[in-house]
Amino acid sequence: MAKAGPRAGTLRRQLSADVRAALVNAAIAALRETGYAGASAREIARRAGCSQALVFYHFGSVNDLLLAALDEVSARRMASYRGLLAHATSVTALAAAARDILTADLDAGYVRVLIEMITAAHAVPGLGDQVAERLQPWRELTEQAAMSALGRSPAARLLPPGDAARALVAGFLGLELLASLDNDRAAALALLDRAGSLARLLDMLAGLRLPGRKEDR
Amino acid sequence: MAKAGPRAGTLRRQLSADVRAALVNAAIAALRETGYAGASAREIARRAGCSQALVFYHFGSVNDLLLAALDEVSARRMASYRGLLAHATSVTALAAAARDILTADLDAGYVRVLIEMITAAHAVPGLGDQVAERLQPWRELTEQAAMSALGRSPAARLLPPGDAARALVAGFLGLELLASLDNDRAAALALLDRAGSLARLLDMLAGLRLPGRKEDR
DNA sequence: GTCTATACTTGGATAGAC
């Protein structure tokens, strides 16, 4: 997280890193609670308890700080969920994991941060590519999860993992938007429970058909 | 569209209505192309070719103009799609209609307008309820479509129309977000083609099971 | 009804003291 740090790890350097971390955390909170428009240098500095000038000293511009905040969110998500998804080897397990993940994301506001940056990217020139870059690892993780869940079942023919991943990510984003609008995340979670039931059906069908197939030598 | 208009429909009144309409159209275009943050009174007036002061004269505030723009978008969507969805009496037909509708929405930028307002509602106090109000008819239309598509098939047990409608709306929003980010709507449409294949499977399953049921007297 | 001009506010970014 430190910029370079080759020489002696002095106290000053440590304090400076603290400020950077505080600014990033404040930026995440501001994005989540007041949106991109409300995430101004002044607002973020107020939350971090420091001067507004430090935003520009440490990050160059507000946008670059917000991108650093998005990086941090991505890193946290990856650390938490990679393990959760690694063992989802059935559609049922994938649906259950998706439910846990959405719950955590809604609580932590990670999806909100993502949505704010995606929406802002539409208006701010050049931001789109940088946001897309940071979304990419997440999409890959989702695709991998879809692959291990669908496995070699016939469902993979009807819905390739790439498409499944896109649908899952889009679903997360859309559900968060609706949940934030009516301030009701229970409905979103109920929907994922339904998905769980459908997943069990899919796994059953896969189980019925798999033995009858005659490929893979 | 006119405010009241009880007396003689003079030329002046007509011209005034034209300005109102021009402002609403300019607001829609601004929301679509520059987002909520870029949809300022100055920008909208520039697009409408009139003075910035007229925004406040006719609509009182920028937010109220943007809500009028959302009303107009809702009205146009309803007029176009109600007929399209009325005859979707199978999941396959529903998927096909959804594909046509998403294509039209992406081209016209209607979903974009909606997303901008939903996202803004998160930050602007009091806006959420007004946006939710305007989203309601759309949700009802979608639910009705889901009902007529699922009909009395067993799928309706696993996925009630209300949940199906929520999933559809969330999917539209999420797909538009992703499509705008990578500037690629082909991927979103390809996904809906996949949904079409799955829908055919669902209809087949429903057809297999329906004859064997013994209720509804 | 429509315009120009302006008061007021907020935000990005920099300068310079410490």
Add this chain to the structure above:
DNA sequence: GTCTATCCAAGTATAGAC
């Protein structure tokens, strides 16, 4: 590295001429 002070741009909203 961190602060205060400041410049400049852009936005909302209103006043007043026409």
